[in-house]
Amino acid sequence: MELQFTDEEIAFRDEVRAFLKAELPEDIAGRVRRGEELPKDDYERWHAILNARGWLATIWPKEYGGPGWSVVERHIFEEECAMASAPRIVPFGITMLGPVLQKFGSKEQCDAILPRILNGDDWWCQGYSEPGAGSDLASLRTKAVREGDHYIVNGQKTWTTLGQHADRMFCLVRTDPNVKPQAGISFLLIDMDAPGVEVRPIKLIDGVHDVNDVFFTDVKVPVENLVGEENSGWTIAKFLLTHERTNIAGTGFSNQAFDTVRALARSRRVNGRRLIDDPLFAARLAQAEIDLEAMKITNLRMLARAQKTGQPGLESSMLKIKGTVIRQELNDLARRALGPAAAPFPAEALAGNDAIAPEDHRRNAGAYFNNRKLSIYGGSNEIQRNILTKAMLEL
């Protein structure tokens, strides 16, 4: 039983810290810390910095340009990045499409697409959910009909995160409507500037625009943009959904959120005392800290197992549930810590000398509302419970 990282892992952590200190641009980190919407350029600059260091595609094998890290090193990197307020790595090309192509794609596809992901030539987005296919993803209806050397695609995708920046989309489409739903789905790559593709923004609860509707009207897609066999898309989708995600617990984000709330509660005075000296607030914060400390160990236990067995383990569903609930609780505490000072909207409504909340906290209410999505996306927490029921309980 050894809870500490090895000397090599600690040396690695120090290397990551030094890198972040030297290379993470302060203007970007500031926007992340304040919970602001990041412009496209911020993501692209950060990707380029990571790519120059060889640290962008952390889960890719070395042969494709990955750093060849262990799951523990990846965890350390992700946690340190979150603690330093680095932007998240946009996952669609790096974390999602990359591993799919490496497993299911042709050599031509890998050669043509993977380097462009690393170099930031293409911004990818994900075309999975539809208005009628959320948790029940297999019921998707966007249809692709083969006509000669092309598929003709018609339908609608939704919740397309950062699709407004995207050059290309990987997309699940129905290629056979006459078989059971899972058996008639294909995995197709679509150019966002192809005629017939239309992106419309969805404004979220805090006014932020980071998801979109995407409409397809008679969009022509060359057949060589099919990944894997026709009608094998569900296998790929499942691979993607269960693909190892070390960061699923989001412990780095929660650590950062906890430190921030604690600092706020110590500095803020409410009715004649520090907020942290209000026993009701302190009790909630202490309970969140305890749950977070336990989850960090749960996360490490599962990483250690993955490191040993090479298998990610189904417990990632537990981490998703627990991790999102804890982050949401911390978001709620951050909002409540401000009391009525959480109200001004937009965040810049009161700035300079007129401000009532500290600069880093003006979006606390918005972040609380926005992060209700955490327990909904990526397989809702209820879907995670279904997965766990099936796999662990054998009921």
Place this chain on the structure above:
Amino acid sequence: MDFDQTEDRRMLAETLNRFLADRYDIATRNTVAYDAPWHSPDLWAQMAELGILHALADEDHGGMGGTGFDITTVFEELGRALCPEPVLGALMGLRLLSAAGAETEAVLEGTERLAVAIAEPEAPWGLDHLETRASKAGDGWALTGRKSVVYGGPSATRFLVAALEGDMLGLYEVAAGDARITPYGMVEGGGAAELFLDASPAKRLIPDARTALQDALNAGMIALCAEAVGVAERMKEMLLEHLKTRTQFGRTIGSFQALQHRTVDLVTEIEQMRSITILAADALGGPEADRKAAMAKNLIGRAGRLMSEETMQMHGGIGVTWEAAVSHYAKRIVMIDAQLGDTDYCLSQVMEGLQVA
């Protein structure tokens, strides 16, 4: 980073597991646990012979273990078997005797049974509000006060008692024959006692014992957390069995999503219970020991109550009968919260760390 147990501890766990499974089925357990002396002197002797108590003390004091993970290994198995033997008193007592540099052999061999008497009727938690007094009496000392719900009190041969001389909290030893003892069984089985001290003759073991007493409390809390993990693991097995076999509306009740999701939440909480216990066990004896033990006991208190109430609910009426084994587990995991520091007290300890640090 490695969360596997050492080979030695795995063997210890297996030995104790097999021993308890062979001699301590639930019917035997209940017979023993609910009648005076609320434990089995035979079983106690056999456990001592197996070397179980040696795992609770370090090598410098006659044992073969004594670290946080030795403690959790033993107590998780005790929990799984719902064992009411007074091992908690032995654990805390051995730590205190070790701190005092006193002889431990008779305790390790099982011939002496220790009960640690800290809590009082109006000071159930911690060390700050105790009132039992110690005063000089000839060559020795005399203690006056009341110690309350002393675990293992009915079968103890010696009591280790926390008492004040002036402002100094010391550790004293009182022979069972030198105090008035009112023994009783507990709601979930096992024995405790009220200890009435009225100028009772005592021997002083440690003049200023605050650090040693807090360490013993930390170790005891970690032991109780590990016991709760063992209890919860066994409850999970019983619950899954019930969900897979109990039929209503023509189908097994485990096919109902309303129960599936609640069961998944329990299984998730058990992982959290195990994790926080690991965290506290790792910290035992170090600078963060007090706070981590309090964190663990708080989470165990919350999760234990959830485990108990949900498991009873999903068992239906049978879950609240004496006959069903699960009801005794459900009682134990809740009542663990009432020992050495409950959910609220432990939370207040963790809060202080946030406010002061």
